[in-house]
Amino acid sequence: MKNILITGGSGFIGSHVVRLFVNKYSNYNIINLDALTYAGNLENLKDIESKSNYTFIKEDICDDKKMETIFSKYDIDAVIHLAAESHVDRSIKDPFSFAKTNVLGTLSLLQAAKIYWNNNYANKLFYHVSTDEVYGSLNNEGYFTEKTAYDPHSPYAASKASSDHFVRAFNDTYKLPTVISNCSNNYGSFQFPEKLIPLFINNICNNKSLPVYGKGENVRDWLFVEDHARAIDVIFHKGKLGDTYNIGGFNEWRNIDLIKVLIKTVDELLSREEGASEKLISYVKDRAGHDYRYAIDSSKLKNELGWEPSLQFEEGIEKTVKWYLNNTEWVENIVNGDYQKYYKEMYEN
Numbered sequence: 001m002k003n004i005l006i007t008g009g010s011g012f013i014g015s016h017v018v019r020l021f022v023n024k025y026s027n028y029n030i031i032n033l034d035a036l037t038y039a040g041n042l043e044n045l046k047d048i049e050s051k052s053n054y055t056f057i058k059e060d061i062c063d064d065k066k067m068e069t070i071f072s073k074y075d076i077d078a079v080i081h082l083a084a085e086s087h088v089d090r091s092i093k094d095p096f097s098f099a100k101t102n103v104l105g106t107l108s109l110l111q112a113a114k115i116y117w118n119n120n121y122a123n124k125l126f127y128h129v130s131t132d133e134v135y136g137s138l139n140n141e142g143y144f145t146e147k148t149a150y151d152p153h154s155p156y157a158a159s160k161a162s163s164d165h166f167v168r169a170f171n172d173t174y175k176l177p178t179v180i181s182n183c184s185n186n187y188g189s190f191q192f193p194e195k196l197i198p199l200f201i202n203n204i205c206n207n208k209s210l211p212v213y214g215k216g217e218n219v220r221d222w223l224f225v226e227d228h229a230r231a232i233d234v235i236f237h238k239g240k241l242g243d244t245y246n247i248g249g250f251n252e253w254r255n256i257d258l259i260k261v262l263i264k265t266v267d268e269l270l271s272r273e274e275g276a277s278e279k280l281i282s283y284v285k286d287r288a289g290h291d292y293r294y295a296i297d298s299s300k301l302k303n304e305l306g307w308e309p310s311l312q313f314e315e316g317i318e319k320t321v322k323w324y325l326n327n328t329e330w331v332e333n334i335v336n337g338d339y340q341k342y343y344k345e346m347y348e349n
């Protein structure tokens, strides 16, 4: 049996990674450590919570002494680290909490791994999950590769960039066995409805206005979350120690075009007249420091480890919209809570 610590497993991507590993690897004990911040939700893992190879621990990764205790109590062999503050708009309002969780939290886990493994690194791994936002912003040409220099713009991106640097520093300095992946924008089930796709699906359903930042011309490269989880599985098992892998969908969309696809899909599924919800589009003040374009070159991952996205975007979007329409209770439980206050502050002031 291997004991694998997955941090942030009750969030969006983490829940898909935990589900995949718990169901696929009965020879792994999966220990999900999550502080259950506003973004963590035990409902996300209801289907696997009673499995014998799954344990949940509610803890904060910033508590370094607690992390050391957990490594030793559960005899941790490997870490897949996803816990983070993850929303750019929130990072603009409150950069400190991003530095704390994303930088100091990562450092506290690295330190716990270093101390517990104590130079006995055979079959050990610290896998850090990061984002393409560390590379900054592209104009209309080119892609981010693993060699692109870091140039973060938002406090979120700066905190993730810093955490990546700490992971590499622990690999260089202490020979800690690490691997990093930097992924593009994810979409799919269980995504907190503050991010573009679930927020807009919910607003279209409820005939609420769709706040498009700036002119809606910014470009993102979208990947279905289950494909990201599969990539993490491949890199976890076959990735080269000390290396970095970019993960992306080769699937770029201007925000406004993506929003029209969402409108079309929701309207069709709700039997509304074609384009009926386009009237909900409302152009609002641009996000401060809004990165223009993200586009990932994930050919290294394809060529070296054989991973490719499995879903066409239209298929993934339809699956995703159907999931939100069939899980209105999950969405309502979120939007009826503290989220109301956030939404008012963010969009209605």
Ligand code: NAD
Pocket: 007, 008, 009, 010, 011, 012, 013, 014, 033, 034, 035, 036, 037, 038, 039, 040, 041, 059, 060, 061, 062, 081, 082, 083, 084, 085, 086, 087, 101, 105, 129, 130, 131, 132, 160, 182, 183, 184, 185, 186, 187, 192
């Ligand atoms: P999320 O916000 O949905 O989930 C984050 C999880 O971390 C939550 O369950 C939360 O409770 C937990 N958490 C937060 N602070 C914690 C702390 N101090 N201690 C323990 N747990 C804590 O985020 P997500 O979208 O699932 O992203 C997961 C990871 O993937 C992040 O590291 C993010 O930077 C990275 N990433 C996300 C995307 C994306 O499109 N969402 C793309 C690339 C990389």
Ligand code: TYD
Pocket: 088, 089, 185, 194, 195, 196, 197, 199, 211, 212, 213, 214, 218, 219, 220, 255, 287
């Ligand atoms: P988001 O889902 O926040 O992801 P990220 O900022 O990490 O890429 O936003 C995706 C894109 O959608 C980004 O260009 C900002 C834009 N956006 C809006 O236009 N309106 C919104 O209400 C939100 C949340 C995002």
